Structure formats: structure tokens, C-alpha cells
Amino acid sequence: MRPRSALLAAASAALLLGFSAAPAFAAPVVQVVDVATAVQLRAALAAAVPGQTIRLAPGEYHGAFVAQRAGTAAQPVTLTGPATAVLVNDGPSGSAPSCPAPASGWDSGYGLWLYGAPYWNLTGFTVKDSKKGVVLxxxxxxxxxxxxxxxxxxxxxxxxxxxxxxxxxxxxxxxTGRAQPGYGEGVYLGSANSNWGCHGNTGGADRSDRVLVEGNRIGPYVTAEGIDVKEGTSGGTIRGNTFDGRGISGENSADSWVDVKGSGYLIEDNRGTFAAPGTFANGYETHNPATAPSFPNGCGNTWRGNTSDLGGVGAYAIRITSVSACAGRPNVVYASNTVTRATAGLTNIPVTP
Known part of the structure; x- marks a missing residue:
């Protein structure tokens, strides 16, 4: 054991060299951050750390709300509040960059924007009166x-x-689509290939793959498709949703509940209805935009257990646009799908028992 005088000498030397003899401790992370104003919310989003919960009080929050901090698989970041906690973006304003990215002096107009922010949970609150709702x-x-x-x-x-x-x-x-009816999709998965230069993987496809859309009510007055599944995406599931087609505009070819241009999707146990007003062609449609050969767009999708009421207006519950385009990976429509009030029937391809 070192003598006491030696220990004191060592401690004095450490102090002279600028080191503290006492151990340093990091401040503990605040696990729950309560916010009640727009200023507080912006500060909480900017400082979020893994495992933290940001809790919204009831009330309206006006402004641009952007999250750029990452959670982790073990410790996601949570933003939560009651339905009476309402995010409103009165923008957009300023000069937008060529590809959307958070920038000083520019307000995107998005109600809530997660940019480079994986592993978040968004629960319970409302987003309204914004250019776009929630953008990831x-x-x-x-x-x-x-x-x-x-x-x-x-x-x-x-x-x-x-x-x-x-x-x-x-x-x-x-x-949705209150300003541009043809661009008023309820849910948008991926990006059109014309936008891959901004939103693709280094110029390739936007691979917003394997997204689960489950148990939602989409519509009425969603002026474009309830769900638009873009080319280049794959492997998602659309399950147990309710589609109310009232108010579909027909603009920009928006005339169905779901348009599937991606591949390998499972669409099951959804319920769709249509009634006036609106323009309605088919319940579910596929399309096959031509892109790189590695992306067989609009192929290999499966429909089962869906219930469709076309209101005496729509032709098919499920219309497969091109069978030949998917010869190597066909779309499959099971007999468990049902349709009422269709002008043409369940589907335009053979049904699988």
C-alpha cells in the first residue's frame, strides 16, 4: 500500500496538471420531456436522445417541426400526445433547395418531418392544416x-x-389533397421513378420497402389513392384497413383505393367502399412503370380476404393491368376476396382457389 503522503502528492500533481482527482459524471438523461408550446417542442426535437419520450400537452402547435436525431432499436425516441395535441404548419416559406432537405430560411410546410431519424415512435396526436401531413x-x-x-x-x-x-x-x-387533388394520396410508399434523383438510393430506387399499413381508416375525401405503392418498393403488407372512396378526384389517374406499382406486396383483409361524389374505376389496380430490369414493377403481389363494395360504379375489385409484364412473377387473386355492386366483377384474371 502506498503511504498517505504519496497519495496526497499524486493528487496534488494531478491537480497541477489540470486533472480532477474526483471522477466526472455525465448528467442523467431526462426520460420524459413534457412540452406545451411550439418553442418547447422544437427544442425537444432538436435535443432528442435514444430512449426519450417527448410528451405533448393538449393544444395547437404552429410552425415547422423537424426531427433529425436517431433512436435505436433498443431505445427508440417517442413523440406522443392525445388527439387534442395538434401540429399545424402554416408554411411553406422561403426558397426551397433543389431536393427537399432541412435548411435555414426554408419552411417545407410539412406538419411533421423526420429527416435521417430512424427508430422513432409517433403516437396519438393530430396533424392538420399543413402542406403535407407526416413525411419520413x-x-x-x-x-x-x-x-x-x-x-x-x-x-x-x-x-x-x-x-x-x-x-x-x-x-x-x-x-387530403385540398390544394392539389391529384396529389392528395392518403398514404404514399416510396417515390415515382422521376423523383429517384432526389429520393432514391444514390440515384437508384427509393427503397421504402417492407412497410406495414394496418388497421387504419383512409378516407373519405382522400382525393388521390388511399394508398399509392410506388415502383421500386417491395415486400410490404396492407392489412385490415378501411377505405372510404368518397371524394376521389380522378385527377392524375387517381381513381382507386390502392394503386400497386411495387412488387411482392400482401394486400389482405381490407374493406373498401365507394359512394358519390367522386371518380372511381376499380378498387385495387396494378401498374408496371418501366425502370431498371432489377425492379419488376407491379408484379408478385397477392390479394386475399378483401371485401369490396364498388357502389355500382367501379368495374373490378382488383384489376391487374398487364398479365404479360409479370409472366415470371404473376399477381395472385384468391377466391377469398369478395365483391358487391361491381360493373364487371371481382377481377380480370383467373382466380386462385
């Missing part, structure tokens, strides 16, 4: 549960820039 860019593994998104100018919820492995469940999306 480069933010995989995000769970959206129990949100109410309504009265937005364009789409309600957008998984974009390879925001893969996400979930949208138990939510309501209605009254």
Missing part, C-alpha cells in the same frame, strides 16, 4: 400508431427516401 425521409424503423391526419394540401403520410421497415397502424387519414 431516410428514417427507417418508424412506427406511427393512432395518429389523426386531416385537411392537408397534398399527401397525408409519406414513407420516402428508403424509409423502410416502418409501420402505420390504427390511424385515420382523411381530407
Amino acid at each position: 425521409d431516410s428514417s427507417p424503423h418508424v412506427v406511427i400508431d393512432g395518429l389523426y391526419v386531416h385537411h392537408v394540401e397534398d399527401e397525408g403520410v409519406h414513407f420516402r427516401r428508403s424509409s423502410a421497415d416502418g409501420v402505420l397502424r390504427n390511424s385515420v387519414v382523411e381530407y
Whole structure:
């Protein structure tokens, strides 16, 4: 054992060299951050750390709300509040960059924007009166549960820039496309190939793959498709949703509940209805945009257990646009799907028992 004088000498030397003899401790992370104003919310989003919960008090929060902090698989970041906690973006404003990215002096107009923010949980609150509702860019593994998104100018919820492995469940999306009816999708998975230069993987496809859309009510007055599944995406599931087709505009070819341009999707146990007003062609449609050969767009999708009421207006519950385009990976429509009030029938391809 060193003598006491030696220990004191060592401690004095440490102090002279600028070191503390006492151990340093990091401040503990605040696990729950309560916010009640827009300023507090912006500060909490900017400082979020894994495992933290940001809790919204009832009330309206006006402004631009952007999250750019990552959670982890073991410790996601949670933003939560009651339905009476309402996010409103009165923008957009300023000069937008060539590809959307958070920038000083520019307000995107999005109600809530996650940018490079994987592993978040968004639960319970409302987004309204914004250019877009909730937009996820480069933010995989995000769970959206129990949100109410309504009265937005364009789409309600957008998984974009390879925001893969996400979930949208138990939510309501209605009254979208208030400014641009042809761009008022309820839920948008991926990006059109014309936008891959901004939203693709280094110029390739936007791989917002394996997104689960489950147990939501989409519509009425969603002016474009209830769900638009874009080319280049794959492996998602659309299950147990209710589609109310009232108010579909027909603009920009928007005339169905779900348009599937992606591949390998399972669409099951959904319920769709249509009634005036609106323009309605078919319940579910596929399309096959031509892109790189590695992406067989609009192929290998499966429909089962869906219930469709076409209101005496729509032709097919499930219309497969091109059988020959998917000869190597056909779309499959099971006999468990049912349809009423169709002008043509269940589907335009042979049904699988």
C-alpha cells in the first residue's frame, strides 16, 4: 500500500496538471420531456436522445417541426400526445433547395418531418392544416400508431427516401389533397421513378420497402389513392384497413383505393367502399412503370380476404393491368376476396382457389 503522503502528492500533481482527482459524471438523461408550446417542442426535437419520450400537452402547435436525431432499436425516441395535441404548419416559406432537405430560411410546410431519424415512435396526436401531413425521409424503423391526419394540401403520410421497415397502424387519414387533388394520396410508399434523383438510393430506387399499413381508416375525401405503392418498393403488407372512396378526384389517374406499382406486396383483409361524389374505376389496380430490369414493377403481389363494395360504379375489385409484364412473377387473386355492386366483377384474371 502506498503511504498517505504519496497519495496526497499524486493528487496534488494531478491537480497541477489540470486533472480532477474526483471522477466526472455525465448528467442523467431526462426520460420524459413534457412540452406545451411550439418553442418547447422544437427544442425537444432538436435535443432528442435514444430512449426519450417527448410528451405533448393538449393544444395547437404552429410552425415547422423537424426531427433529425436517431433512436435505436433498443431505445427508440417517442413523440406522443392525445388527439387534442395538434401540429399545424402554416408554411411553406422561403426558397426551397433543389431536393427537399432541412435548411435555414426554408419552411417545407410539412406538419411533421423526420429527416435521417430512424427508430422513432409517433403516437396519438393530430396533424392538420399543413402542406403535407407526416413525411419520413431516410428514417427507417418508424412506427406511427393512432395518429389523426386531416385537411392537408397534398399527401397525408409519406414513407420516402428508403424509409423502410416502418409501420402505420390504427390511424385515420382523411381530407387530403385540398390544394392539389391529384396529389392528395392518403398514404404514399416510396417515390415515382422521376423523383429517384432526389429520393432514391444514390440515384437508384427509393427503397421504402417492407412497410406495414394496418388497421387504419383512409378516407373519405382522400382525393388521390388511399394508398399509392410506388415502383421500386417491395415486400410490404396492407392489412385490415378501411377505405372510404368518397371524394376521389380522378385527377392524375387517381381513381382507386390502392394503386400497386411495387412488387411482392400482401394486400389482405381490407374493406373498401365507394359512394358519390367522386371518380372511381376499380378498387385495387396494378401498374408496371418501366425502370431498371432489377425492379419488376407491379408484379408478385397477392390479394386475399378483401371485401369490396364498388357502389355500382367501379368495374373490378382488383384489376391487374398487364398479365404479360409479370409472366415470371404473376399477381395472385384468391377466391377469398369478395365483391358487391361491381360493373364487371371481382377481377380480370383467373382466380386462385
